[in-house]
Amino acid sequence: MDNSLIIALDYANAAEVDQFLQPFAGKELFVKVGMELFYQEGPSIIHRLKESGHRIFLDLKLHDIPNTVYSAMKGLARMNCDLVNVHAAGGKEMMAAALEGLEAGTASGKKRPYCIAVTQLTSTSEEQMKREQLIGVSLEESVLRYASLTKEAGLDGVVCSAWEAASIREKIGADFLSVCPGIRLSSDSVGDQKRVATPEFARKAGVSAIVVGRSITRSADPLKSYEHWMEVWKGVHQ
Numbered sequence: 001m002d003n004s005l006i007i008a009l010d011y012a013n014a015a016e017v018d019q020f021l022q023p024f025a026g027k028e029l030f031v032k033v034g035m036e037l038f039y040q041e042g043p044s045i046i047h048r049l050k051e052s053g054h055r056i057f058l059d060l061k062l063h064d065i066p067n068t069v070y071s072a073m074k075g076l077a078r079m080n081c082d083l084v085n086v087h088a089a090g091g092k093e094m095m096a097a098a099l100e101g102l103e104a105g106t107a108s109g110k111k112r113p114y115c116i117a118v119t120q121l122t123s124t125s126e127e128q129m130k131r132e133q134l135i136g137v138s139l140e141e142s143v144l145r146y147a148s149l150t151k152e153a154g155l156d157g158v159v160c161s162a163w164e165a166a167s168i169r170e171k172i173g174a175d176f177l178s179v180c181p182g183i184r185l186s187s188d189s190v191g192d193q194k195r196v197a198t199p200e201f202a203r204k205a206g207v208s209a210i211v212v213g214r215s216i217t218r219s220a221d222p223l224k225s226y227e228h229w230m231e232v233w234k235g236v237h238q
């Protein structure tokens with residue numbers, strides 16, 4: 001995952017994506033296609049982004065019975081993305097089925113996409129988790145439990161906040177991926193995210209990749225904003 005900055009293309013359609021990408025012509029980015037865009041455009045948006053040389057995180061957060069997730073992943077594998085995800089709350093058997101499906105759908109000789117599991121959404125606070133999910137342990141313990149289950153199921157890593165990344169590395173190992181959304185510059189508004197961290201904090205926590213959406217996609221000058229983010233993320237001014 002080589003310390004990537006993944007841009008969340010949370011747009012309503014391909015025309016909006018084209019408009020966003022225009023100033024980035026010639027640059028090969030790592031982008032995330034989530035539910036909003038994929039449910040409108042389907043696989044064609046993945047093929048278009050691939051043709052432009054971008055790496056793709058297809059973020060559909062599968063969460064269903066193992067058989068359904070197996071079949072869905074088998075189909076998704078044909079799109080040849082770099083990274084896909086499921087919800088760890090679906091359980092170990094479901095996660096293992098996701099991986100099997102991915103392997104079954106990946107053409108022979110090709111590398112299967114990395115597969116990671118969402119632990120606790122970064123929009124969830126500890127208080128909310130305890131109240132709504134009736135989980136009695138700390139949020140970090142809950143994330144660590146999901147991370148262990150994910151590892152046992154054979155997946156490559158998790159989606160978590162940067163606040164849990166160091167404990168996950170320590171407990172599960174440095175080669176287990178931690179992909180972290182909820183990243184904000186100190187001047188950004190937090191919006192609906194609860195467990196937010198700055199890119200500097202994420203870098204020091206040793207996260208594998210950060211996911212950045214609105215701070216770049218809603219800025220007045222997305223290219224300038226992306227370049228600034230890359231400098232901060234890579235620690236150019238350290």
Ligand SMILES: O=C(O)c1cc(=O)[nH]c(=O)n1[C@@H]1O[C@H](COP(=O)(O)O)[C@@H](O)[C@H]1O
Binds near residue numbers: 034122193214
């Ligand atoms: O799986 C994800 O990508 C994800 C998991 C999570 O726990 N929190 C989270 O924010 N995300 C995604 O990461 C992106 C964050 O976007 P911004 O909050 O605009 O930077 C969105 O596309 C979310 O769907």
